[in-house]
Amino acid sequence: MTRLFNDPAAFADEALAGFVAAHRRWVRPVTGGVVRAGGTPAGQVAVVIGGGSGHYPAFSGLVGAGLAHGAAVGNVFASPSAQQIRTVAKAADGGAGVLLMFGNYAGDVLHFGQAADRLTAEGVRAETFAVTDDISSAPAAEHTKRRGIAGDLPVFKAASAAAEAGLPLDEVIAVAAHANARTRSFGIAFSGCTLPGAGQPLFTVPEGRMAVGLGIHGEPGIGEEALPSADRAAELLVASLLNELPDGVDAPRGRRAAVILNGLGSVKYEELFVVYHRVAQLLEEAGVTAVEPEVGELVTSFDMAGVSLTLTWLDERLETLWTAPADTPAYRKGAVAAPTEPAAAAEPAEGAETEDVIPDATPASRQAAETAAAALRVIAATVEEHADALGRIDAVAGDGDHGIGMLRGATAADTAARTAHERGAGAGTVLHRAADAWADRAGGTSGALWGTILHAVGDALGDTERPTAATVSAGVTRACDEVRRIGGAQVGDKTMVDVLVPFADTLAVETAAGARTAAAWDRAATAATTAAAATADLLPQMGRARPHAEKSLGTPDAGAHSLALIVRAVHGVLTDTTGEN
Amino acid sequence: MTRLFNDPAAFADEALAGFVAAHRRWVRPVTGGVVRAGGTPAGQVAVVIGGGSGHYPAFSGLVGAGLAHGAAVGNVFASPSAQQIRTVAKAADGGAGVLLMFGNYAGDVLHFGQAADRLTAEGVRAETFAVTDDISSAPAAEHTKRRGIAGDLPVFKAASAAAEAGLPLDEVIAVAAHANARTRSFGIAFSGCTLPGAGQPLFTVPEGRMAVGLGIHGEPGIGEEALPSADRAAELLVASLLNELPDGVDAPRGRRAAVILNGLGSVKYEELFVVYHRVAQLLEEAGVTAVEPEVGELVTSFDMAGVSLTLTWLDERLETLWTAPADTPAYRKGAVAAPTEPAAAAEPAEGAETEDVIPDATPASRQAAETAAAALRVIAATVEEHADALGRIDAVAGDGDHGIGMLRGATAADTAARTAHERGAGAGTVLHRAADAWADRAGGTSGALWGTILHAVGDALGDTERPTAATVSAGVTRACDEVRRIGGAQVGDKTMVDVLVPFADTLAVETAAGARTAAAWDRAATAATTAAAATADLLPQMGRARPHAEKSLGTPDAGAHSLALIVRAVHGVLTDTTGEN
Structure with missing residues (x-):
């Protein structure tokens, strides 16, 4: 709806005044509308277009070199009066006559027609032309009854360019008729x-x-x-x-x-x-x-x-x-200036990188890759299940796209992991491929951070060894360090770091105490859930895209919350594939 | 809301492809975004801008001579990935290094930063610059944490123009910093x-x-x-x-x-x-x-x-x-070409017409002018009372602005009539002034037709004689003829003509039979009301702004309806001032 106005009755006049104030290089105001700032070249037919306000850039925005010589601007959705049109036309006249152009609406036909009569009576040669491009407004057999809509532009432009080329009024009219017949x-x-000012839509x-x-x-x-x-x-x-x-x-x-x-x-x-x-x-x-x-x-x-x-x-x-x-x-x-000699054609040679070679992997690492791919599958399903809720949580203090971004990333990562696994990749490569896909498709902060997490864990797992609880824990700790380094957040800033740190720490402590992978993960996931809930009591990190600190008290951080959900869900995969409790 | 999409996940990619298809003169696609169609001139610093989709013309629409050399385009509201940025930057590089520019959002800072690191590692000199113009996003003391919004444009443009001028990368960065500090x-x-694809707004x-x-x-x-x-x-x-x-x-x-x-x-x-x-x-x-x-x-x-x-x-x-x-x-x-010598400065001399001389009038006509002004007052009040309803009726088959247009016209006519009357005008001049004001302010078909009606009646009344029933009737008949001539509608076309013709005819018959003005008007107004109601059963005149024939069956024509309301209301004035029944 239209919200910004003062007195609704003054809207069209104020809009025209503001338009003129912003575009003095092109137009100057006259009673009833605008004409080109530099006037009409002597001896050139003037094309004066017009219609109601509310259609910008039609009609005032189309006045200038190569297009119209003037525009008569009516009230909102109302034809300009014959008097307005006449004033604009007289100001635009370059001595070779005026072509009045408008969309074929009853009000415009009446007023532009009256204006042409008055201009002729005053010795200014004036003709009218109504554009009729809208095929939905009357059948083809009655095409002269059709309305003018966006076809106004090419028809106005053809006639104006013909006038600019110095053609006399009769030929400008013939051009308009030809362009209109083909539009x-x-x-x-x-x-x-x-x-x-209206309370309801039209x-x-x-x-x-x-x-x-x-x-x-x-x-x-x-x-x-x-x-x-x-x-x-x-x-x-x-x-x-x-x-x-x-x-x-x-x-x-x-x-x-x-x-x-x-x-x-x-x-x-x-x-x-x-x-x-x-x-x-x-x-x-x-x-x-x-x-x-x-x-x-x-x-x-x-x-x-x-x-x-x-x-x-x-x-x-x-x-x-x-x-x-x-x-x-x-x-x-019309170009400003052609660019000078370009540098040698510059699309980078991507061949070496996109050539998709899966590094060799041991059977042990390939078996672990199955778990890794299953984990990515579960992550994607978990994110999908919670995407809407994550978006709503994020909307409280952020831009509300956390769910959408996570879903894009997790889905892409799942596909990449499965593909790599099917092609015989080891656990490290599966996670690296998933990391790249996530970062590439998700965008946003969370995309970069999740790419970093998966990449770090992949580095720790590699494509050779059978992963142990210690290597998994080392990967998560490394991921935690990287996220802190890249994202610049600390515990207490109400970000995923608030969850990642206790998760990594608990995993390290449990692993050092001799717990097997799934059991250690279970306890770490519980610590993560607790930490995610606690972010509801925190004010978010100041700055950048989250300036709405006060609004988010009582709501957990979306990135912290999604991390906790994911590590909890991944536990199910570890249990299933290792037989641990 | 966003309604036109296919698979929401493919939206950003399809939008970019469509953008490229429409703008091949300016841009060519590369993995991750676009670069200038003509490439970066050799030895020129390349400015590569970017960010999420959804901000058009930021960012792809700003690539071309004098502005950016390339744009990395992310998913909807999500940063492009480092890989995308890197690909675009390598394609844009003209051998003098690349300045990566973006609004200061966490995701963009991360990804553009990673891209710069990778480019540098690959031997392409790359630096980043984040725009921070939004003063609402952090206090002045923490201005480096502010977001980039529309200030992106002047900062991008300053840096790009500096690059275009051949400055080296360090100086282009200094220009960006200076422009940003002043934006x-x-x-x-x-x-x-x-x-x-989202069900709710963000x-x-x-x-x-x-x-x-x-x-x-x-x-x-x-x-x-x-x-x-x-x-x-x-x-x-x-x-x-x-x-x-x-x-x-x-x-x-x-x-x-x-x-x-x-x-x-x-x-x-x-x-x-x-x-x-x-x-x-x-x-x-x-x-x-x-x-x-x-x-x-x-x-x-x-x-x-x-x-x-x-x-x-x-x-x-x-x-x-x-x-x-x-x-x-x-x-x-940048101008295409300055217009050639303009015709002599062309604002028409309006003085002779706007000099506001009230023609002389007899006391009899001045007295009649009081009735005419009172009638205009009643018309304005009637239209105001019914404006919303007239708009709703008009919306069934037309553009719904009949009420608004009539209100603008009737109000202006009332003011003009009162002013003229106070300045001693006769009945004819009062009606002429009202007619001009109505047509000038109302716009639309109804504005022109009501101007014609009032003008015709004013012609019949003149500024000399005391109006009789016969002169009023002659004026209305003349108005009816003019409206048919100008508007091109006949009885049965579902327009105001369906009401104006029986009104004028009844007035003429009653007057010829000797009825006094108010009595004749009363019967004519009754005929008008009946005729207006009957328009509900008609299909509207085809063409122009009313192609929705079938929808309007059962609803009267708005112009017919308003005319019937007005002539009925005017009867009250005639009764009051003449003492007739």
Whole structure:
């Protein structure tokens, strides 16, 4: 929802004023909107775009060299008035006439039309052009009734680039018509936006559903379906557009197209990229070359959750116009400067390292590797069982991703350990492979520390000897030292160190007293559980990602807690495979 | 929330692949991330940035000329592994060493540090630098423990521009340290983000509240306050940063600063501009010159609702680095080409029109103007009373803004009418002023049509004669003709025309039969109410903003309904002022 406003009635005016304050290099304010800061070159047709507020970067963000000469900016989701449009157009006029461009909505058609009439009456040649790219808003037979959505951008750009190239008004209009005839969009939405000061969203989509054929003013879709995967969404978007090719495009194969995957507001960049990943595959499979694709927010609807795909089927002329440089507040195209001679092509030779040789191992160590792999299996299962709870605990003082990170790491480690074991690795190599996989996949602090722990234990076990209680204990002690060194935490800082130290110490004491591996581990695991519970009474280490000390009193540390759970679970494996109690 | 994904575990990899597919002009993929498509110029220090996924355009979107040479991209909100960082760094290395830059989070510090160790061991000179701009994450005395948030950008950019200028690694590090020491950020948040596949947001903020001192990984803030106005939010952000000036900046006045107002995801552009409007005022009042400010999404956290302000206090050298050109997928700076000679400065002379002369009027028409102004008063009150309901009706088939638009228009018309009346205007002028104000402020289709209606009635009434039932009826008939001509709708299209035509016709018939104004109006209003109700049974006119024909069966048209409400309410004024029944 829209939360930051003062008087809702002043929202659009204040937004425009703030936009101008931030972009004086590109635009200057005039009554009713903005024009290019440097004005329209004399003798150049001026393209004046416009529509309601709430669609940024449409429309004011698209004013500048290579794109529009001015933008008339209405109230939230409302057309600018004819008077506003007229003022902006007169300020933008370079003496060669004005083309007024907008999306095909009744209010815009009325007001821009009235403005053109008044301008003409005043001796300024003015024509209008309405973009009609949204194929969901009317059938193909009635395409002139369709709405304009993200296809506004390529049509505006084609006309503007034609004007920039010095074409007269009639030819600029012909370019706009040609670009519009070759531009199609289709969209889906997951939630509506809430206007400034409004108590409710303009429309809602039930959780887990999507509206098909969205509008950019919160108009509900023409149908509703279950929320798809990103791939399925990409398939729907691409198929819908390939299903209605414009005149002059017989088949997709061999064609080139400008591609815009547009986010409506709160579908974010990474999601758009995941969808685009599949869009790019599908277009390639269809034989379509994507030319300078745009993936981002170009015509929005506040924080509406939705996405649309636009294709402009290019010919040589339209491609020149699409790829022409532009420099506006929100849309910039054209390289600053080509980089100078690059260093010799630089992908590092990874061959020596990725060549996957399993070091030789003794039968004794291979047998121990079975236990090690089983332990990794149990660790992964334990983490999976507790992942949600670990995330919730972590969210109290940290960023809440401990469960997710541990699950990624433990799962990868399990797979790596099993693979290495099946290929005949010894216990040390199995643990090293698991360590690398964990650190590589988990990320985060816990990923690095668990990689360190498994690596240290692997070092102690090696690929030759049958592990004893002493070697296991030595490995854990070494792991404990390494974690303290790397992480910089001490006992009492409310981290996994609070558990690792008593666990390692108890294991060492019991082992020195002659206990066998599983028995010593059992007592050490009990000490770990006690220590993990005690972290609830501690304030966390200050700084970095955990500044919320006071909130976490009464909640154990997530890393300490997961360590205790894991060492307890691993005990089951040691018992099973050694026969000890 | 994050809705578009396939396997959540594959999200970050698929997002990176889609990002690369869309941006081949700038980047090429390597194991663990991306490097510049053209490579690092030989002999240039390579700046390799990185961190978790979920912060786009940080980090991959900032790779390109003038900014980073490579980005290591981790899983969602997780540091890339040391191995990933090492691979990217080796691919980016131009033979002059690598500076690894990241925000100061424990996981990143660990992994980038390990990567630097390994690179050094392999003969690639590598150093690390952690950005620490977030003043809410640790006190000033412990500033080295602070997190990096949107201040990443100016610090990365300063170091990268220094590298681009050919400085050796030690000096690039010194530039990074200087830029970081002069960069401060502070943020607020209104809602947490939901990770791909997660069932719940990482944190929540109660409705109507805000968290102060946000993190970019969903870490909760350090305090909580009532949701402020946009101006108050701006004041909090600016005051917090002016309260902690860096060494070397004794006072704000006379200083120049790079300014970044960063949206975290679903605080959208118009909101950011409303906030920036006040930020710019406050900085100016404090004597600070904002240099090339950035208002937009630069370091995000999926769809988290929040905003942060960053200031980098510039000296001559930092300003040169901040304003240096850059060309990356998400950050481009540097003009394409200056526009050629602009047309003569073009703000139109509005003086002749805005000089506000009230035309002369007879006492009879002035008296009628009192009725006209009272009618506008009643219209505004009626619209206000029904605005929410009109919005809900309109939302069924349209964009739901009918109530808001009507309220803006009617309120402006009321004010304009009262002002004109107080200044001695006749009935015609009062209605003309009201008409212009309505059309100008309401926007939308209804704004244009109501402007037309009031204008037509004003034409009929004029400023001379005492209005009769016949002149009122003639005005309404003329209004009806104009609305049909401009809007293109006919009876049966489910628009206000369905009501306006029987209203005008009934008024004409009753007037011709000798009824006085109020009596004729009463019967016409009844016909209007009946006709408005009947629109519930109709399918709406196809096309434009109302493609949802089937949904609106059973609901009247909002424009028809509001017209019927208004003519009924106006009858009360006519009765009161004429004494008719």
